[in-house]
Amino acid sequence: MTGAAIIDDLRARGLIHDTTDEVALRARLDEGPITLYHGIDPSASSLHLGNLIGILVLRRFQDHGHRPVALVGGSTGMVGDPGGRSEERNLLDADALAHNVAGIQAQVERLLNVGGDNSVELVNNFDWTKGVTVLEFLRDVGKHATVNQMVAKDSVRSRMDSEHGISFTEFSYQLLQAFDYWWLHTHLNCDMQIGGSDQWGNITAGIDLIRRRESAHVHGLSWPLITKADGTKFGKSTDGALWLDRDQTLPYEFHQYFLRTDDRDVERFLLQLTLLPVDEVAAIMAAHNETPEQRVAQSALADAVTELIHGSDEVRKATLAARALFGGGVLDADGLEALRGVVAETSVHAALASGEEAVVDLLVATGVCSSKGDARRTIQQGGIRVNGDRIESTADGFAFVGERFALVQRGKKQRHLAVVGG
């Protein structure tokens, strides 16, 4: 199955922000499988939620029979994309980058299909940029670009207007990315680049380069950046970014994040962040709108995304954990044991329970509160529960269930398990 149907699907999902000549693109897709690439910045050792949409668009193309190339920017990561940030970025050293690239590639392989006619191909642009000399680059790439055009890009202009300015290094980024596209076009027959709308300028830079050097017309497509109705940044929680790596963000937290999705966002997220068919999403939304308080759509979203990333087993565990934590049932040692690995935990000493202000100490020891003052305040505000019981005063004590576990809750959302001895 190939063809331009993918474009209709993406449009139905609100995943098309910009495309190059759509008529030409559709015609090309109807001819047969296209090779397309998406670049990922290796600024960390794991992908985070913000990367998910791009990986999934790549996957959607793959599911339609096209050939995905996932580029992890080992060399562009050394330079830094000026887009979307107001200041120069810190450059990573080579070792850190190699580590990040490896981590990200492993995750990409799990989200895209490996093997078969249109297996995902993983590439690292460091492989073809490391040997290029400055003179070669200036002659083969730089000669085909005008500074006038480069300066006109939004990402560059906004930085030139800012007080911090922009370094030549980051200014050059778009040429490096253009070079990538050219290289993939000439070596892997790649005729399409996709990316977030913030990448549009870089994508067109590559298209221009290929047209000038090869007289070839290649394609580009971008999706809109994900926004949230409340104005907060998508994919960030209290503790920072939500990572796809289970060691950095527990599957339970991941699942919970989506379960709390705002009604105004949930349909869009279902369309853009899951592989559920469009008509199925419509059915889910219909059911949701019947009884919004049931949060059918949020559950479907959380389950679908978590399954994609962590597998159905983790979905089941997260659901069970949520039921135990929010259901208000009895918390016995077995129940708490089941929460291990699901909620964050800290190992503590048994003696912690016998202090003057045992609960205050517990809150600080687990990191749930940042200081004793913070702990006391939160207790006074009625924000702390231990093993399900609200702590009324700092003088209250607590006991470890089964002499092993204490479940600390701060507010409605934060959970932390203290384990004696660990």
Place this chain on the structure above:
RNA sequence: GGGUCGGUGCCCGAGUGGCCAAAGGGAACGGGCUGUAAACCCGUCGGCUUCGCCUACGAAGGUUCGAAUCCUUCUCGGCCCA
């Protein structure tokens, strides 16, 4: 190089000798309402051995009974001149 204005708590931003742990706003956190939503309301928001003490207003010195506030030097940034 000269001149000038400025560097305040997570961010923005008041404060020009005691009433300043420092107004106000934002973010964040807790409570209420609710659907583990939105909106809205209330509260908290440097630390501690918490009726008091310690640390803090770019850094280091100094004046003073007393300094975020005055002086000196340094440092960083904006603007103007060269």
